[in-house]
Amino acid sequence: METAAKKESFNYRLWKYDGAPGELIPLLQSAQEHFGYIPRRAITYISGVTAIPESDVYGVITFYSQFRLQPMGKFVIRACAGTACHVSGAKAIIDTLEDELGVEVGDTSEDGMFTFLTVACIGCCSLAPVMMINDETHGRLTPASVRKIIKKYRRKTDNENTAGVS
Template identity: 65%
Template sequence: MIPLLQSAQETYGYIPEKAIHYISELVGIPAAEIYGVITFYSQFRLKPLGKYVIRICEGTACHVNGAKDIVGAIQDELNISVDETSEDGLFSLLSVACLGCCSLAPVIMINDETHGNLTSDKTKKLLKKYKTLETQMKGN
């Protein structure tokens, strides 16, 4: 079942309800049990992620250097909490154990770009830059 769930997530970017029901019929396991497997493993998602996936490092170096403040700045700027996606579908905020950039703590990744030595103000400016970019792209 796990490979089927991985395949569905790879196809859709998350596991939609229709995929759960299809897999349920295919393997003869109730949808509720499949849902239980999905929610047990952190690799699976039941909702699509935003265009910009923000990963906040919660490792020791980031934690002691203000990761909590960075999360607060992101929440203030985007009005989302960890494991949520903004209403416009642009931003998702995920917490990760470590990004492996301890010398740059606190660190976030936005998609594949690493941003370190952050403060609340730097974080808000960075997010505003992404918002401005989106506004400009919609205008063209």
């Protein structure tokens, strides 16, 4: 969805707000879709529109794992830590990702390229251990294959940054 459309959707949802108790989560979802995360100014604004105290809005944001208070990286990596992946070596995959990216689970790399998360299950147990990078699934992972995949994504970004430059 284009930025103008996201902004329109967020503003429309705020305009439509009628004080119904269940409206806070859809408002937060719209804010996150618009900004890519929920910045402090959005919390303040939503609190003002809804008359819900900022502390309560913040409490809802931190309760649900879908909401982010920090910007996400260009590539969001979700490593599966479910049972099938766990017994197939997920710990080694997670350790390799932390080493390669220079971040811990839940963090975004300093260059803003990668956000690294773990999830309970991706739903591809037959490919364990598995990770997703944005919408692309990578399975039957080894530490070596993880390093190769991360290198590919770094090259992809390098190529985008140098496209058209001579």
